[in-house]
Amino acid sequence: MNDYFIRCENLSYIYEDTGESAIPVFHPALDGVSLNISRGEYLAILGHNGSGKSTLAKLISMILTPKSGKIYIDGTDITDETLGEDAQYELRRRVGMVFQNPDNQLVATVVEEDVAFGPENLGIPSDEIRKRVDDALSLVGMQDYKRHAPHKLSGGQKQRVAIAGIIAMHPDIIIFDEATAMLDPIGRRDVLAIMERLNREDGITVINITHYMDEAARADRIVVINDGKTLLDGTPDEVFSNVPLLHEVGLEAPQSAELIHALREAGLVINSNAITPEGCRDLLIRLLSGGDR
Amino acid sequence: MISDITLGQFFPGSSILHRLDPRTKLLLSLLYIIGVFLLNTPMAFILYTLITLSLILASRISMRVILKGIKPIVIVLIFTMIINILLTSGEGEPLFSFLIFAVYKEGIIRAFFMAYRVIMLIVGSSVLLTYTTSPIALTDGLESLLSPLKLIKVPVHLFAMMMTIALRFIPTLIEETETIMNAQKSRGANFTEGSIIKRARALIPILVPLFVSSFKRAEELAVAMECRCYRGDVGRTKMNKLKYRLRDILWLTVGALLFAGLILLSVKSAELSALGEAMRILFYKI
Numbered sequence: 001m002n003d004y005f006i007r008c009e010n011l012s013y014i015y016e017d018t019g020e021s022a023i024p025v026f027h028p029a030l031d032g033v034s035l036n037i038s039r040g041e042y043l044a045i046l047g048h049n050g051s052g053k054s055t056l057a058k059l060i061s062m063i064l065t066p067k068s069g070k071i072y073i074d075g076t077d078i079t080d081e082t083l084g085e086d087a088q089y090e091l092r093r094r095v096g097m098v099f100q101n102p103d104n105q106l107v108a109t110v111v112e113e114d115v116a117f118g119p120e121n122l123g124i125p126s127d128e129i130r131k132r133v134d135d136a137l138s139l140v141g142m143q144d145y146k147r148h149a150p151h152k153l154s155g156g157q158k159q160r161v162a163i164a165g166i167i168a169m170h171p172d173i174i175i176f177d178e179a180t181a182m183l184d185p186i187g188r189r190d191v192l193a194i195m196e197r198l199n200r201e202d203g204i205t206v207i208n209i210t211h212y213m214d215e216a217a218r219a220d221r222i223v224v225i226n227d228g229k230t231l232l233d234g235t236p237d238e239v240f241s242n243v244p245l246l247h248e249v250g251l252e253a254p255q256s257a258e259l260i261h262a263l264r265e266a267g268l269v270i271n272s273n274a275i276t277p278e279g280c281r282d283l284l285i286r287l288l289s290g291g292d293r
Numbered sequence: 294m295i296s297d298i299t300l301g302q303f304f305p306g307s308s309i310l311h312r313l314d315p316r317t318k319l320l321l322s323l324l325y326i327i328g329v330f331l332l333n334t335p336m337a338f339i340l341y342t343l344i345t346l347s348l349i350l351a352s353r354i355s356m357r358v359i360l361k362g363i364k365p366i367v368i369v370l371i372f373t374m375i376i377n378i379l380l381t382s383g384e385g386e387p388l389f390s391f392l393i394f395a396v397y398k399e400g401i402i403r404a405f406f407m408a409y410r411v412i413m414l415i416v417g418s419s420v421l422l423t424y425t426t427s428p429i430a431l432t433d434g435l436e437s438l439l440s441p442l443k444l445i446k447v448p449v450h451l452f453a454m455m456m457t458i459a460l461r462f463i464p465t466l467i468e469e470t471e472t473i474m475n476a477q478k479s480r481g482a483n484f485t486e487g488s489i490i491k492r493a494r495a496l497i498p499i500l501v502p503l504f505v506s507s508f509k510r511a512e513e514l515a516v517a518m519e520c521r522c523y524r525g526d527v528g529r530t531k532m533n534k535l536k537y538r539l540r541d542i543l544w545l546t547v548g549a550l551l552f553a554g555l556i557l558l559s560v561k562s563a564e565l566s567a568l569g570e571a572m573r574i575l576f577y578k579i
Binding site: 061063085089092093095096097099101103104105106107108109110112113116117118119120121122123124125126129130133147149150151165166169 | 305427428429457458460461464465468510513514516517518519520521522523524528529530531532533534
């Protein structure tokens, strides 16, 4: 049972909105979600706006505390209120977060100073920080910009700096909370490539929270969250083969899966699935040449 | 447009002044500023001018940049000079008079000294500090110099952090102001015509969204900082530790000596002999 790196048991969270009326309005954001994540996994969490996917991330990174339910990170119960302050910060170090707006997570006026911010907070000796900062910046390909001012960088570059700032803290897991949503296609591609390299080469557990289907399709496993509940949980192939259910909750499958679904609807008998353009191409070639379906 | 404003006006470089520890430069500029108000004899003025010129040379900042730095205050300076010349009365005959004004020698000297002091103040402090020290080094230096105040519970680290974040977000907010202004302009807002009151009112639809978004930014930044384990200066280290080097000690010594020389040159000879007399009595008693 302790094999899982992160275990979420029956998590619930309710947002309280007092707003303009005196009577508070309650918005349930999560409603009994259970989720297990293994070490080194590359997981995508899908859901439309307001589905509760970001709330889940904030619970795991201890920004919010669940109303009920338990979260264990590497066997430690992070919802335990008797947890000491040092233990809390150690858990924060192990769980890195990259947010949506790259501007609002950079602290310093110089790129390398910003990357050093995390390690400085951890009280790491100066020489070691210098080494970590250089390593992290070259890992995200920003070493040539280390003396630059963040506001002169593009969105994608800023996001890469923000990622370097997390890497320099040597986390076990990085949660990308819609980290590509505000970026242009080039920036998105770069950030996604870094995400995947961190997962494959450095063994860091990656959770990509997104509403881009093509991004989710690249993960090892997808969890679809809708109305605060887990709707689907499986490999991209499994999740995206259930096109009608996705449509029902206002989501779309990747275009390739949508095409196959549309062909099936039109009466064509297709037994296999395709979620990438390449897979779809191969499938169509096989179909057109009258081969195996 | 607005984004042309360069705050702090730091010019990156590798001159000896650039490489000095920011604390050294802060201390030296403190001496420099006190010095400019002490001097009152021609010899002191010459020494002071020489010090300023050598600082400019040491910073390798071009004269054009420095003159450009004075330009914004030229009108104010000329205006105060005229007021000084016209309104200062002196002993003896006025040099000349017209209308109700009489111009005395003292007035001219006073106006000249005043202008000299202001110009030296601006040139010296910008060469010593803002032109040659990056904002972050300046904040670090201030934090380190003020750190004794931590003993009496002054949150020095938080002030430095706030300053760093302010410097970081000024360009971002300027950019945002431009975006909001363009958005309002495209909907027919007019910021350049009408009475002052009308123009001030036109700014409200800019300031309100700017404030709202700043609060949102602040909240997001706070969350991001917390996720990066920020807990004030509890157990915090620095990547670039400030370190006094030999050159800093050298510069501070030379600075202190020049400052002493300046005092000696500025104290009138009568006061000097009185000082000497006092010393003699003191030593005699011992």
